[in-house]
Amino acid sequence: MSTTTCPHASSGCDYPTGECSGACVSKAAKAKAPSDAERYTRAMIDSDLTTLVRIEQKHNLYGYPPEIVSVGLHAVAEGKNAREAIDAYLAGEQS
Known part of the structure; x- marks a missing residue:
């Protein structure tokens, strides 16, 4: 698994690249995740x-x-x- 930042980091996603599904959410929505x-x-x-x-x-x-x-x-x-x-x-x- 890669330890680099998710390519969708600008949308609030901070999962490692290997874990990111590409369905990142806003920081506000992520707080409720x-x-x-x-x-x-x-x-x-x-x-x-x-x-x-x-x-x-x-x-x-x-x-x-x-x-x-x-x-x-x-x-x-x-x-x-x-x-x-x-x-x-x-x-x-x-x-």
């Missing part, structure tokens, strides 16, 4: 391994168990650092 944490949960339910891997790679969480990836993705959705949230979770700290 599901977070990667929500997309990851849906992909788990649907057994959509391609989407799971793409989301993990996008956030440099590939290879972690799904529970840990979810912790990181929920932190990102709240504007926090994924790695710091994971470290705190593994240390037994409550958020």
